[in-house]
Amino acid sequence: GNSVTQMEGPVTLSEEAFLTINCTYTATGYPSLFWYVQYPGEGLQLLLKATKADDKGSNKGFEATYRKETTSFHLEKGSVQVSDSAVYFCALSGNTGNQFYFGTGTSLTVIP
Amino acid sequence: NAGVTQTPKFQVLKTGQSMTLQCAQDMNHEYMSWYRQDPGMGLRLIHYSVGAGITDQGEVPNGYNVSRSTTEDFPLRLLSAAPSQTSVYFCASSAGTIYGYTFGSGTRLTVV
Numbered sequence: 034g035n036s037v038t039q040m041e042g043p044v045t046l047s048e049e050a051f052l053t054i055n056c057t058y059t060a061t062g063y064p065s066l067f068w069y070v071q072y073p074g075e076g077l078q079l080l081l082k083a084t085k086a087d088d089k090g091s092n093k094g095f096e097a098t099y100r101k102e103t104t105s106f107h108l109e110k111g112s113v114q115v116s117d118s119a120v121y122f123c124a125l126s127g128n129t130g131n132q133f134y135f136g137t138g139t140s141l142t143v144i145p
Numbered sequence: 146n147a148g149v150t151q152t153p154k155f156q157v158l159k160t161g162q163s164m165t166l167q168c169a170q171d172m173n174h175e176y177m178s179w180y181r182q183d184p185g186m187g188l189r190l191i192h193y194s195v196g197a198g199i200t201d202q203g204e205v206p207n208g209y210n211v212s213r214s215t216t217e218d219f220p221l222r223l224l225s226a227a228p229s230q231t232s233v234y235f236c237a238s239s240a241g242t243i244y245g246y247t248f249g250s251g252t253r254l255t256v257v
Contacts (some may be wrong), residue, residue: 079247
């Protein structure tokens with residue numbers, strides 16, 4: 034079946050530090066992969082996506098590369114800001130049916 | 146451009162009461178879903194719909210009903226509220242699995 038595993042949090046970083054949040058997946062076929070961000074008190078927002086192997090999604094300085102060989106989609110940012118403090122969710126959608134599968138979320142706090 | 150609109154934003158119910166959480170989208174998306182979000186448990190799928198007149202159960206459907214009479218609306222009904230249904234509820238819609246979800250801002254429900 035389909036599932037997503039992402040690194041446990043919480044993660045605390047100093048401003049301008051490098052960020053990696055690990056995400057691995059299990060899927061049949063060729064899923065699409067996503068990162069969502071949830072700021073306090075808000076709904077989830079799509080941050081970036083990749084729809085096929087070796088694609089790189091990017092947005093707001095965040096990047097993630099769809100690695101089929103390692104079934105991974107790790108989120109990275111070179112220099113985090115306080116405003117990046119949020120919960121980040123990795124997700125996949127299968128290529129059959131219309132279901133999305135979410136990881137449990139990783140809380141990031143960036144301190145000045 | 147409203148996206149996905151959820152009402153109400155906050156609600157307190159007494160055990161045994163019923164209520165309907167409203168969800169409407171103006172993007173002509175065929176696919177809509179309801180999730181609940183609980184601390185440490187990520188997002189859990191309650192019910193979903195792949196088009197008007199078609200609904201199906203997700204991971205945690207017990208105690209909830211849905212219907213989809215139009216493309217735009219996908220209400221979630223709590224039949225007899227229980228304290229275990231205290232949660233934040235999110236409605237989401239999608240044009241297809243490669244596009245990702247658009248989420249509403251959520252309904253915070255407390256059952257006392």
